[in-house]
Amino acid sequence: xxxxxxxxxxxxVQKGGISIINCAYENTAFDYFPWYQQFPGKxxxxxxxxxxxxxxxKEGRFTISFNKSAKQFSLHIMDSQPGDSATYFCAASxxxxxxxxxxxxxxxxxxxL
Amino acid sequence: xxxxxxxxxxxxxxxxxxxxxxxxxxxxxxxxxFWYRQFPKQSLMLMATSNEGxxxxxxxxxxxxxxxxxxxxxxxxxxxxxxxxxxxxxxxICSAGGGAYSNQPQHFGDGTRLSIL
Numbered sequence: 407x408x409x410x411x412x413x414x415x416x417x418x419v420q421k422g423g424i425s426i427i428n429c430a431y432e433n434t435a436f437d438y439f440p441w442y443q444q445f446p447g448k449x450x451x452x453x454x455x456x457x458x459x460x461x462x463x464k465e466g467r468f469t470i471s472f473n474k475s476a477k478q479f480s481l482h483i484m485d486s487q488p489g490d491s492a493t494y495f496c497a498a499s500x501x502x503x504x505x506x507x508x509x510x511x512x513x514x515x516x517x518x519l
Numbered sequence: 520x521x522x523x524x525x526x527x528x529x530x531x532x533x534x535x536x537x538x539x540x541x542x543x544x545x546x547x548x549x550x551x552x553f554w555y556r557q558f559p560k561q562s563l564m565l566m567a568t569s570n571e572g573x574x575x576x577x578x579x580x581x582x583x584x585x586x587x588x589x590x591x592x593x594x595x596x597x598x599x600x601x602x603x604x605x606x607x608x609x610x611x612i613c614s615a616g617g618g619a620y621s622n623q624p625q626h627f628g629d630g631t632r633l634s635i636l
């Protein structure tokens with residue numbers, strides 16, 4: 407019930423391409439869905455987040471698409487760059503932005519030249 | 520932006536030693552802090568939630584007597600790994616937020632790599 411399933415486990419995209427990472431959840435009480443980016447040896451950094459009242463949110467090259475009925479959300483990275491190579495985690499929480507986060511399993515993205 | 524500072528970034532110590540890790544929110548008051556453990560190439564596993572001025576809430580399977588958490592102020596939480604053993608070696612990360620109904624999202628520290636010899 408508390409799981410957030412994330413796919414793919416790893417992803418290789420050419421520079422300039424679109425990277426797409428998908429997540430699915432079961433708990434309908436989740437109401438906050440952030441995406442985090444983590445570089446090796448560093449803590450996760452908040453990229454972008456969405457609430458269930460909107461279906462899409464865009465910030466720069468990063469877009470979250472949210473499908474409430476399917477209980478799925480995805481991260482799209484447009485014009486992917488080598489500097490985007492990192493591990494990406496989706497997460498979900500109930501009752502606010504600073505509540506306990508349930509993390510997905512992570513996606514290792516490699517952007518090649 | 521909001522910054523969470525974690526110290527030390529890396530510690531190596533002998534088996535049986537107790538190690539204290541500090542997590543500070545530098546520019547906001549954090550009524551809630553979280554401690555995670557991350558194994559190589561794996562996701563973050565929540566260990567415990569600490570609320571300022573009260574006892575921490577530990578996740579199932581986490582030994583509260585081994586992982587002591589103190590959140591004595593709105594800007595500082597500490598995790599003490601007591602009598603550490605090699606199996607406690609891991610990457611420990613804290614995060615800070617403004618509380619369950621706050622609009623302040625969770626911000627993470629840069630982690631502490633703990634190696635027990």
